[in-house]
Amino acid sequence: MAQAGIQSNFGYRRHVDQERRDGSISEYPVVVVGAGPVGLSLAIALAQRGQGVVLLDDADRIGEGSRAICFSKRSLEFWDRLGVGQRMVDKGVVWSVGRIFHGASQLYQFDLLPEQGHKRPAFINLQQFHAEAYLVDRVRELPAIDLRWRNKVTALEQRNDGAILTIETPDGPYRIGAAYVVACDGARSSLRQMVGADFAGKAFEDQFLIADVRMTAEFPTERWFWFDPPFHAGRSALLHKQPDDVWRIDLQLDRDADPVAEKLPENVRPRIARMLGHDRFDFEWISLYKFQCRRMDKFVHGRVVFAGDAAHQVSPFGARGANSGLEDAENLAWKLDRVLKGQSPESLLESYHIERSAAADENIRQSTRSTDFMAPATPQEARYRKAVLSLARETEFAKRMVNGGRLSVPSTYDSPLSTADRDEWQAGVRPGASMMDAPIGLPSGNGSYLTDVFAERGSGFTLLEFMNGAAVDPPNGVATIRIGGEGGLADPAGLAFARYDAKPGTVYLLRPDGYVAARFRHPDRAAMQAALARATGNDRGY
């Protein structure tokens, strides 16, 4: 079996920090541990804000196999802000339609982005190693990031104002200091063990087989999910297209299946041949897994902050693993940057824990429900599932109860950083929710998108202003996007006004991660200042 993945090898290079012999150590503002999608993206987001980042990884190449494949619209918008979104989309397989089958026939289909006027699709499928390779390329353009391969953290010592890491290398150990350490070192995080944190949650007994196969096929670029298909009786199955003529196949196995035997290609091949109806494929990757749904109690431990799988784990049906890790990275980057620059108190980081642990709970809740539906735990649960699947043939309500994975959408935060609405709103984007995209007309006459205009305004807070005569005077250091009126950007389809429930004079205060901090029908400077102070942790309401 061929090992999938880009066999990029990143050479270990001895660093001058390893030459110190007098007991002193180099001190850095941020050390990120783990160069997966989350650690790489976080490092880029920090470097683009002017922070120097040391990024450590214990391997010397990009991980093999496919692992994450579905990257959400929100992740793509984040990657656009990091300058890598287009490369991901160009390589990825764009999709928004899913189909659910029961037995041999289709139960229903869904479209995750049925409306026009968004720059990015609902999802792309892209092997994680491609995403990591593009992120590494971007890292190489940023001298502020010092990426050190084959640097394995073996010990952590917390101080009041930072942490000291002991790092093992091919040349032996050395130590560095960091004001903040961000652990993005995955589900088996060694940093998590070093801070002595629990990682409690629910383990599922059912085993799933994941296979990436290479073949040329004419299946549409949709997510197909089967309950009890003819080719895999009594179990569930998933088929999903990736780039390079690779297809992801997930097959639910018996609880007592022998993991070693099940993984053998000669045993996997006939199953998949039954599914595809032919035998003309090659294996890229086969692995067997069980789910865990769990999270750390606290994402911030002194000067060590946890992100991605190191902090929380979900089952894969729902694309909530990598995407939620990327949301962690974007949420943390601007807060850590402000704290390091002295623009916000250290307590701002507590809002990272509040917002992202609530998001993790929601992701765990959603993915636990999906997993329970696919693998009912008791005969009565199985009976209810059977009832839902049979009713779904003719009733709409039961279709909506069929759970073949609820796919990742941006988290909405009930956050101490948000300013509650004071005005009347029928719709729009409420404080604590992620901004919505819309087509925008530039002064040049060219078309663009709101997410792109937002990215161009820099990496700070931004006022989104729907013009009504004279422009409002933004708080210091806040960028502006002006729509409508004289000199404002055009809203050619009316979608910006519609999606933000805007009237002339409406103003939204957007956080650096594109979340709405506050919104006003009739903004005054004092109210905007107060909202900004709250959103930056400078007016602690919590």
Add this chain to the structure above:
Amino acid sequence: MALSTTSNFASPDDAFRAVVEAHRGLSDEQSADLDAALVLILANHIGDIDVLREAISLAKRRMLEAGQQQQQQQ
């Protein structure tokens, strides 16, 4: 809206008979399948998660208390 536990049917006997007779001639297994489908259909018709939760907690409380009384009598 709170769970209604006052009598809502003009003829409560008809309603009880309709449910019971639906199970005539069924095996325990089939009866359980029928009930599961019926619960889901009726729950959706109610369409109010608070009412549904109230109904579940009433049913569960009575079931547990009835079980305890049975044990005490034995």
